[in-house]
Amino acid sequence: MKIIAFMGQKGGTGKTTLAVHTAVAAGQDGHRVVLIDTDPQQSATFWGDNRQVETPVVATATPGQLAEVLAAAEADGMTLAVVDSAPHSSPNASEVARFADFIIIPTRASAFDLAAAESTVRIVKAANKPFGFVLNAIDQKVAESGEALEFLKSEYGGAVANYRVGNRIAFARSIATGQGATEFDASEGRARGEIKLLWKWIKEHL
Numbered sequence: 292m293k294i295i296a297f298m299g300q301k302g303g304t305g306k307t308t309l310a311v312h313t314a315v316a317a318g319q320d321g322h323r324v325v326l327i328d329t330d331p332q333q334s335a336t337f338w339g340d341n342r343q344v345e346t347p348v349v350a351t352a353t354p355g356q357l358a359e360v361l362a363a364a365e366a367d368g369m370t371l372a373v374v375d376s377a378p379h380s381s382p383n384a385s386e387v388a389r390f391a392d393f394i395i396i397p398t399r400a401s402a403f404d405l406a407a408a409e410s411t412v413r414i415v416k417a418a419n420k421p422f423g424f425v426l427n428a429i430d431q432k433v434a435e436s437g438e439a440l441e442f443l444k445s446e447y448g449g450a451v452a453n454y455r456v457g458n459r460i461a462f463a464r465s466i467a468t469g470q471g472a473t474e475f476d477a478s479e480g481r482a483r484g485e486i487k488l489l490w491k492w493i494k495e496h497l
Contacts (some may be wrong), residue, residue, distance in 0.1 A: 293497050296374040296391040298384055304397045305427040307334045308462055309489065310375040315471025316490040322371040322393045325364040329354050329387060330377040340467035343413035347373070349361070354386035356407040356411040361390060385412070388418035393496045396449075397427040397456075400439035405446075422495060423450030425489060428458040452492045456485045 297310040314326040324347035329334035339349030348369070352360045357374070364372055376387040394415050398404045408424070414474065415422045424440035424443045429436045431452060436455050436489045461482035465475030 292361070292362065292369055292372060294372045294374065294392050295493060296376055296387050296394050297397065298333070298376045298387065298411055299408070300378055300384065300396050300397070300414075301398075301404060302378040303460075304377070304399055304404060305456075306397050307332075307368065308466060309395070309397050309456065310373050311335055311338050311428060312462065312471045312486045313490055313493065314373040317371050317373070318346050319473060320490065320494075322444040324348070324371045324373060325350055325360075325361055327352055327357065327364075327370045327372055328373045329357065329383065330375055330380050332377075332430055335375045336354050338466055343355075343365055343469060354383040357386060357390060363378075372487055380434065383396045384414050385418065387416055388420055391420055394420055394422040395425055395493065397421060397425050398439075398443070399428055400436045404451065405439060405440045408443075408447065413450070413457060415449075415472055421440060421449070421454065421496060423492075425452045425492075426455040429455040430458055450492075450496055452489065454485070454488055456489060457481060458480075459485075 297306045299306050299432045316322050318324045326349045328351045335353045396411050398408050459482045461476045466470045472482040472486045
């Protein structure tokens with residue numbers, strides 16, 4: 292079983308949203324997926340409670356319970372675990388990083404968000420785990436997003452997805468209805484396409 296984790300020490304980067312949409316996309320791609328919510332806000336758990344189908348399996352756990360939950364998931368035949376970690380909790384983040392095969396750090400394009408990513412990078416590098424950045428909730432017409440990509444590539448190391456996930460209403464609406472963007476959005480919709488690209492990029496690093 293492969294384990295990916297969405298991490299970020301700053302709130303508001305869309306970490307949980309991307310974790311949920313990725314879990315659905317991976318399931319559509321043939322994986323048996325468990326989405327593990329370690330965030331005390333339990334937003335992913337709320338989404339799972341509103342979902343009308345049984346996949347992905349959604350489990351709620353503290354970071355201290357993560358090893359047990361991952362072992363149970365693997366024993367149950369899961370092939371991918373998607374872990375949503377809590378912001379503002381460095382000790383817990385270190386515990387999550389320890390188990391992950393690949394860590395995704397979502398960030399917005401603002402200077403504050405880009406600078407805040409440094410604390411997450413320190414945690415990930417201390418765990419000696421591969422990681423990458425995804426620019427999220429981006430206005431595609433804003434030039435700063437291109438500058439942000441170049442900053443991430445030069446400043447922190449790690450992989451950087453060469454595309455941006457937009458600030459789209461389809462993401463919020465799909466979450467509200469217990470769906471993923473690849474289920475909710477039209478077959479050629481931009482939100483659907485961006486999540487499919489995100490999942491393809493993640494697979495390349497597993």
